[in-house]
Amino acid sequence: MSSKPALAVNNDTPDIFEEMESEVCSYARSFPTVFTRADGGYLYDQEDKKYLDFLAGAGTLNYGHNHPYLKGELLDYIARDGIAHGLDMHTEAKEAFLKAFDEIILSPRKMNYVVQFTGPTGTNAVEAALKLARNVKGRHNIISFTNGFHGVSVGAMAATGNSHHRNASGIPLTGTTFMPFDGYLGDGVDTTEYLDKVLSDPSSGVDHPAAVIVETVQGEGGLNVASAQWMRNLEKICHKHDMLLIVDDIQAGCGRTGSFFSFEEMGITPDIITLSKSLSGFGLPFAVTIFKPEYDMWKPGEHNGTFRGNNHAFVTATAALKHFWTNDQFINDVRCKGKVLEKMLSGIADQYPDDMLVAKGRGMMRGLSCADGKMASRIVEKAFSKGLVIETSGSEGQVVKCLCPLTLSEEELLEGLFILKSCVEEVLGKGKTREME
Ligand SMILES: *Cc1c(COP(=O)(O)O)cnc(C)c1O
8 A cells, every 4th residue: 555656636726635644644545536525335526426435434434424314313412512522421422322332232142341431543442452451460461463453553553463554663562472363374274272382381482461352354454254163262262371352343343244243143252342433333433442340440540531522423323323223124134235245256256266366254344355465456446447435455455345334235235346346357357257247
């Protein structure tokens, strides 16, 4: 992503972005236009060109842009002068969120957790999780996994594999030990055996960790999927070696994989869970760290943050829970569309040899892994010219990642996938079979 073209946007006005905005911006390089509005699965730019959005705020807009019910609730709340910013004070909006989160999400799943409102970004929730685990166990080391992504503040970045991010830290990133994620050593190797081995060996050189932090599907890391068995083995090792299990569900949670939490059907009970991205449901910044009550060892104010009380986000989050999660229709639809996505992506990938293109992922968190990052970025570039906003992930940016809103209709989903298919064929050449047409 670093060698992308300049940010030329519009020839007849001075390019304020080029002039004023830091070089650090990244997504803007892939999508060189000025967006004006959005609804559902579509973005519109200044020329009123319409784009189908398969990026959806990098997994933040699971319910699409400006969902009418969420928007209505928020507009009402603002119109009646509801609290906008509340530090961590009790507000009606927070009360409603906690009740809805308990009644709609936690209780029906028999999950007993307390909720910590952290600063509003994912990395804030991860920092809180790591800090809490270290304090609970009185140890500094944390196990994280190859290709894991947990945010770019220093603590979270120390648990993040990507060298592009790590190299920018400016100071040594410490307090973590990386272990091979599921599948890292190929099929048929259970990497948790290695983890167990080094933790059991007092001379392995790995300091006894306080916790492990893991994603069930590595979003930024290239859609690597942990199997349920691997996650269960990991949990067993956590118990055996007295470590907490932290599941970072910031990207894979909120329905993306076909259930509210990505691990629901794995038979595990994480000690700490982080949520953010689609939690507000509306693209508003909001993050929580939830954990088993026995680990609530914080002293008042020990960990804080000015923006822990984004009440507008509480309002839209509550509305999203009530609208999408009080019956099974939404999530059943997501599962169906996940299957459509799987079928279409494998159909595309099957036209090419495995070293050129492979479909991977789980639920509606899927993509196409290309031979290299150049190929993936050419596909993404073509897609944009055809009105499809889609991005790459993975260590070399080699995975074209479909993160479309979960609320897309099947027709919209197929529309996007056919654009993607045509871009793949333009970049890789026509594949060996044509059964898709
Ligand atoms: C995006 C992401 C983060 C970081 O969230 P920010 O809001 O960008 O700080 C952490 N963990 C995972 C799994 C993510 O996908």
